[in-house]
Amino acid sequence: MEGSATECSSPASPGRRAGTGARPVTHGHAAAVVGSEAELLAVALPFLDAGLRAGDLVVLTCPSATAELVSRELGEKAGAVESDLRMSLLGARAPDALTTCRRYLERAQEAGSGRLRVLADVDFGEDPANWREGQRFESIFNRFMGDAPVDVVCLYDRRRLPAPVVDSAPLTHPLLADGSGRTASPSFQDPGTYVPSLPLPRAPVEDGKPVFAVDDVRTLAGLRHQLGAVIASLVPDRDQQEDLHLAASEIAANAFRHGARPVSARVWGDGDRIVCVISDGGTSYGDPLSGFVPAHGLDLSRGGMGLWLARKLWDHVDVLPGPAGLSVRLSTRLR
Secondary structure (H helix, E strand, O other): OOOOOOOOOOOHHHHHHHHOOOOOOOOOEEEEEEOOHHHHHHHHHHHHHHHHHHOOEEEEEOOHHHHHHHHHHHHHHHHHOEEOHHHOOOOOOHHHHHHHHHHHHHHHHOOOOOOEEEEEEOOOOOOHHHHHHHHHHHHHHHHHHOOOOEEEEEEEEOOOOOHHHHHHHHHHOOEEEEOOEEEEOOOOOOHHHHHHHOOOOOOHHHHOOOOEEEOOOOOHHHHHHHHHHHHHHHOOOHHHHHHHHHHHHHHHHHHHHHOOOOOEEEEEEOOOEEEEEEEEOOOOOOOOOOOOOOOOOOOHHHOOOHHHHHHHHOOEEEEEEEOOEEEEEEEEEOO
16 A cells, blocks of 8 residues: 555546536545435445445444444444454554554455445544644555555544544545535645645744754764753653653664765753754755655665654654755654
8 A cells, every 4th residue: 555655646536537517526535525324324334334345344443433333334244344443543653653554454355345444433532733743644545545446435523523634535535525426526636746835834833942953963872861861851751761762763874874964952941842843954865755654665674764654653753854964753642
């Protein structure tokens, strides 16, 4: 499901064709905005039933209440439907969710129709920073899905989701679904356009003085040591300390290996969140879609894991190109 990192995904293409009125679209990455159990089931049940009849591998990635509702309505057919929260941000960070999807796709292609069919119930949580992360994931999913035989319907329940999240659905999904079927979303934006357009993140803690600041760092080893010390002073959980330091060190390594001096770093912390920004004077990996899969695929011996590790280990990772170079902003809540 990694697809191409430089070309528009194929599910978006049929969506645009259908937008001209040529024909409805029957597969791809769709969003369904619902406001009641009846509306939810009107979308979910025909979608799942069609997959079961076709021999698809059918999987739910939904909160327990939705999974129980759908399973109850499916009756005996529910036994053929799997459930896994790790296929979405309900149970994993973005790189791990993409990896889980790829593994299910591999299973699907070994038997039955060869197609994976997924019903996802979207919930990005209450933190607006997480809304942005979820919107980004939904958008980049179109890019990394590529030509894979995957059929997804994402439920956006306006009874419990904030309006900005619901409003983002037509922008991040090439298809819209309701009880009558699926059609192209006229508002859909390619991830290469949508992701950079998201508002730049900033936590209140960044308005204060950083607890650590260094400019024009001379050596990578020195910066790694300094980052380790400041992270240890701000993060009480030892396992989280090690994870955050590992990822920040990899971002620092990228700045030295692929960027240009000066390399600088800033760290803020307030007992609830830690923010780390590492900047350099010029780099070659300023694509905001980078790091959702390893740069060199599954061969981790070839490197290219810096941003990928950061996205796995920090809550939020933003690649921010600017006129003076590039900054990578890492942010996470403390355990």
